[in-house]
Amino acid sequence: MEWTDILGLVAGVCTTVAVIPQIRKAWKTKKVKDVSPGMFIVLMVGLFLWVIYGITQDDIPIIATNGVALCLNGIMLFLMVRYREN
Template identity: 75%
Template sequence: MEWTDILGLVAGICTTVAVVPQIKKAWQTKKVEDVSPVMFSILIIGVFLWTVYGITKKDMPIIVTNGVSLALNGVMLYLMLRYRQK
C-alpha cells in the first residue's frame, strides 16, 4: 500500500466517523429537531457520488470510506425521519 492510499484512508476515516457522535446522540435522546434533513440529504448524495467516482477510478480508499460514510449518514437520515416531531 502506497503512502497516498494511507493518506486517503486516514482522511476518509476522519470524515466518516464525524457523524458517529450525532447518530449516538440522536439514538439516545430521540431528539433530532436541530439537525437539518436537507443537509444530510445533500451529504448523502455527495458521498454516493464520491463512492461512484471511487468505483470508476478503482480507488479503494475512496470506495471504502465513502461507502461506510454513505451507510452512516443514511442511518442518521433514517433517525431524523423517525424521531422528527410532527
C-alpha cells in the first residue's frame, strides 16, 4: 500500500466519523432543533454520488468510507425527523 492510499484512507475515516459526535448528542439530548436537515440531505446526495463514483472506478476505499458515511448521516437524518418536536 502506497502512502497516498494511506492518506486517502485516513482522510476518508476522518470525514466518515465526523458526524458521530452529532449523532451521539442528538441521541442523548433528543434535541435537533439547531441542526439543518437541508445540509444533511445535500451531504447525503454528495456521499451517494461518491459511492457511485467509487463503483465506476473500482475504488474500495472510496466506496467503503462514503458508504459508511452515507449510513451514519442517514441515522442523523432519521434522528432529526424523530426528535424534531423536542
